[in-house]
Amino acid sequence: EVQLVESGGGLVKPGESLRLSCAASGFIFSSCTMNWVRQAPGQGLEWVSSISSSSTYIYYEDSVKGRFTISRDNPKNSLYLQMNSLRAEDTAVYYCARKRLTGDHLGAFDIWGQGTMVTVSS
Amino acid sequence: EIVMTQSPATLSVSPGERATLSCRASQSVSSNLAWYQQKPGQAPRLLIYDASTRATDIPARFSGSGSGTEFTLTISSLQSEDFAVYYCQQYNNWPRTFGQGTKVEIK
Numbered sequence: 001e002v003q004l005v006e007s008g009g010g011l012v013k014p015g016e017s018l019r020l021s022c023a024a025s026g027f028i029f030s031s032c033t034m035n036w037v038r039q040a041p042g043q044g045l046e047w048v049s050s051i052s053s054s055s056t057y058i059y060y061e062d063s064v065k066g067r068f069t070i071s072r073d074n075p076k077n078s079l080y081l082q083m084n085s086l087r088a089e090d091t092a093v094y095y096c097a098r099k100r101l102t103g104d105h106l107g108a109f110d111i112w113g114q115g116t117m118v119t120v121s122s
Numbered sequence: 123e124i125v126m127t128q129s130p131a132t133l134s135v136s137p138g139e140r141a142t143l144s145c146r147a148s149q150s151v152s153s154n155l156a157w158y159q160q161k162p163g164q165a166p167r168l169l170i171y172d173a174s175t176r177a178t179d180i181p182a183r184f185s186g187s188g189s190g191t192e193f194t195l196t197i198s199s200l201q202s203e204d205f206a207v208y209y210c211q212q213y214n215n216w217p218r219t220f221g222q223g224t225k226v227e228i229k
Contacts, residue, residue: 035218037166045158045166045209047218061217095165099213106213108156108171110178115165 002026002111004096009116016086016120022079022096022113030054030074033099035109036081038092038118046092049081050099057105063089086120093117124148124212128221134229141197143224145210150190154214157186157195160223161206169208170195200226 008020022034036048049070050059058070069082079096094116097109125148135141145155153173158166168177170186173193183198197204205228210221 044223045160045211045220047211047220050218059216100171106154108168108177108211108213109158109166110168110171112165112167 004098004111004113006094006096006113006116009094009118011119011121012086013122014087014120017082017084018086018118020081020083020094020096020116020118022081024077024079024098027098027111029072029077032101033057033105033107034072034079035097035099036070036079037095037097037109037112038090039095039115040089040092043092048094051079052105083118086118088120091118091120123217124151124215124219126210126212126219126221128208128210128224130224131222132225132227134227135200136229137202138199139229141200141204141226143195143197143208143226145188145193145195145221147191147193147212151212151214153189154212155186155188155193156211156213157184158209158211159204159206160209166209197226 003025005023035050051070067085071080096113098111100107100110127146129144155173157170160166174186185196187194207223207225209223
């Protein structure tokens with residue numbers, strides 16, 4: 001079964017750090033561009049970051065640049081998001097999502113995890 | 123950044139009726155446009171990609187059209203399981219951006 005399972009969420013104080021993980025199974029993880037997408041409580045979806053299959057290409061949404069770092073470990077079929085200097089506005093459910101295999105950098109997100117909640121509050 | 127604007131914000135439809143959702147991009151995204159469905163407490167699910175191609179296992183009552191800046195998702199005959207929030211997303215440019223969502227509710 002094709003599956004993504006996130007973990008690592010929790011309650012942290014402003015300025016603290018958190019590392020999210022996403023475990024992939026059922027597909028060739030090392031061939032896929034992966035993404036993090038977040039959703040604040042009661043709000044819409046916001047793309048956060050993307051990483052290409054071999055980590056050559058990495059992109060971030062402006063508000064997280066310099067604070068968040070996306071990475072992957074292909075032998076472990078795992079995706080990560082290191083989040084530093086967390087702010088209240090980072091409070092959200094964080095989803096990992098796979099980009100469809102298309103042969104280029106363009107593609108919709110066809111597989112999503114169930115999400116992990118991050119709450120930033122003093 | 124490409125801004126995606128969805129309308130209406132809420133659509134009230136009776137079961138069996140047709141629903142038409144719109145998505146407009148602030149600049150051309152070619153056909154690099156996806157539609158997702160999200161139900162409460164669940165992750166989004168891909169419905170349509172490349173503006174008009176149904177994803178795996180998506181019923182034929184869902185169809186997408188458009189290119190450039192104007193896109194439409196049509197649900198031909200609403201079933202009870204279709205009441206949800208729908209998002210469009212462009213993947214033509216960085217950053218990838220989503221619309222704010224259209225909630226389809228029971229009339």
